[in-house]
Amino acid sequence: MENKSTERVHCLIIGSGPAGYSAAIYTARANLKPLLYQGIQPGGQLTITTEVENYPGYPNGVQGPEMMVDFEKQAARMGAEIRYGIATKVDFSKRPFKVWIDDEKLIEADSVIIATGATAKWLGLPSEEKLNGYGVSACAVCDGFFFRGKEVAIVGAGDTAAEEALYLSKLCMNVHMLIRRDQMRASQIMQQRIREASNIKIYWNTEVEEIIGDNKVHGVRIKNTKDGKTETIPISGFFVAIGHEPNSGIFKEWLTMDETGYIKTVPGTSKTNIEGVFAAGDVQDKIYRQAVTAAGSGCMAALDAERWLSLQEKVPASAEQQIDLAVIK
Ligand code: NDP
Numbered sequence: 001m002e003n004k005s006t007e008r009v010h011c012l013i014i015g016s017g018p019a020g021y022s023a024a025i026y027t028a029r030a031n032l033k034p035l036l037y038q039g040i041q042p043g044g045q046l047t048i049t050t051e052v053e054n055y056p057g058y059p060n061g062v063q064g065p066e067m068m069v070d071f072e073k074q075a076a077r078m079g080a081e082i083r084y085g086i087a088t089k090v091d092f093s094k095r096p097f098k099v100w101i102d103d104e105k106l107i108e109a110d111s112v113i114i115a116t117g118a119t120a121k122w123l124g125l126p127s128e129e130k131l132n133g134y135g136v137s138a139c140a141v142c143d144g145f146f147f148r149g150k151e152v153a154i155v156g157a158g159d160t161a162a163e164e165a166l167y168l169s170k171l172c173m174n175v176h177m178l179i180r181r182d183q184m185r186a187s188q189i190m191q192q193r194i195r196e197a198s199n200i201k202i203y204w205n206t207e208v209e210e211i212i213g214d215n216k217v218h219g220v221r222i223k224n225t226k227d228g229k230t231e232t233i234p235i236s237g238f239f240v241a242i243g244h245e246p247n248s249g250i251f252k253e254w255l256t257m258d259e260t261g262y263i264k265t266v267p268g269t270s271k272t273n274i275e276g277v278f279a280a281g282d283v284q285d286k287i288y289r290q291a292v293t294a295a296g297s298g299c300m301a302a303l304d305a306e307r308w309l310s311l312q313e314k315v316p317a318s319a320e321q322q323i324d325l326a327v328i329k
Helices: 018-029 044-048 064-077 126-130 140-147 159-169 188-196 291-314
Strands: 006-014 035-037 081-083 087-091 097-101 105-114 118-120 151-155 174-178 200-203 206-213 217-224 230-234 237-240 244-246 277-279
Touching (some): 006 018, 006 097, 006 291, 018 035, 018 044, 018 291, 035 105, 044 118, 064 081, 105 291, 151 230, 277 291
Parallel strands (some): 006 035
Antiparallel strands (some): 097 105, 206 217, 217 230
16 A cells, blocks of 8 residues: 555645645745645635635635635645545654555655644534525634624523624624523623623523524524523524534543644744644634635745755754743643
8 A cells, every 4th residue: 555655745735725735836936846635625615604704815805715716726836735634543653754645645755744734613503504694604703794783692691692792782783692500601701791892782592493584584582491492592603612623532632632633833933843844724723713814824835845845955853853842731
């Protein structure tokens, strides 16, 4: 298996969202001849959004899937090799690093840029899936603008939900915040801000039964789990903010992560705890999670990889050399 299906590359990029493609554009222009594997969802999370209005350079906005086709074309035009395939296993114990694609093909890489993103968690209701992109969203900063002056609901009670509810409260008429327990998980300061916002109404002990609408959202049916009563709130937008899962499972054995699986990087860089392995985009960022910040961090990873590779040519490092974990927050 390792013979004819083994390939050696200078720079392997895993993932095809804004971080992966930006890394591909920069590494290709630096003549690193990057190979990029697109992963499970070519184009990443933006392929499941509708209009993107906050990415600089698109004065009239752009459809998320269309933007990712542009990213891909630009990376290909610069010379990146882009392939469909999923990284299923890695071995970062020594260089060249080993990455298996679809459990069979082996790529040996001098440097690896991980840009596998994160996946928003969903409630799992059929109506949520049906109306995704038609009033149902997992990103208030991306889609809140479309509901200016309207009624919206948001489900979740962590810092993300609190932050997004506050963001929506500045745009929308009222924000109905649906919380499954009788308390919030968000930090105290965020909870206080929520309480102080005059147009955020909290529904405690509340479960979402159904999002109502055919081609767009008209309402949400909720149930109070204490008294069993149901009610329907008329809304135009429904936001899900119940957390994200970084797509970092296959790297767990090798890379330092926080307790929720986000890859830790040396602050201000894309360096992980293993020299030559870099991380960019949402897989290492639970705070900003924007296309433009992901693209920026993809650029950082490319520059870090380029500098690191050129240093290796001058000063070959030992394969086991590790970055001091103490500098990683
Ligand atoms: P969290 O995991 O912290 O919170 C998820 C929330 O969603 C919880 O309130 C949880 O409820 C609720 N939830 C989960 N599943 C369901 C469900 N099926 N139905 C209804 N509610 C559900 O995720 P966040 O994205 O909010 O935050 C992730 C991490 O990022 C946290 O550590 C957070 O502090 C951090 N963060 C920091 C920010 C900042 O510093 N500015 C901004 C955003 C995030 P329950 O409480 O009942 O489990």
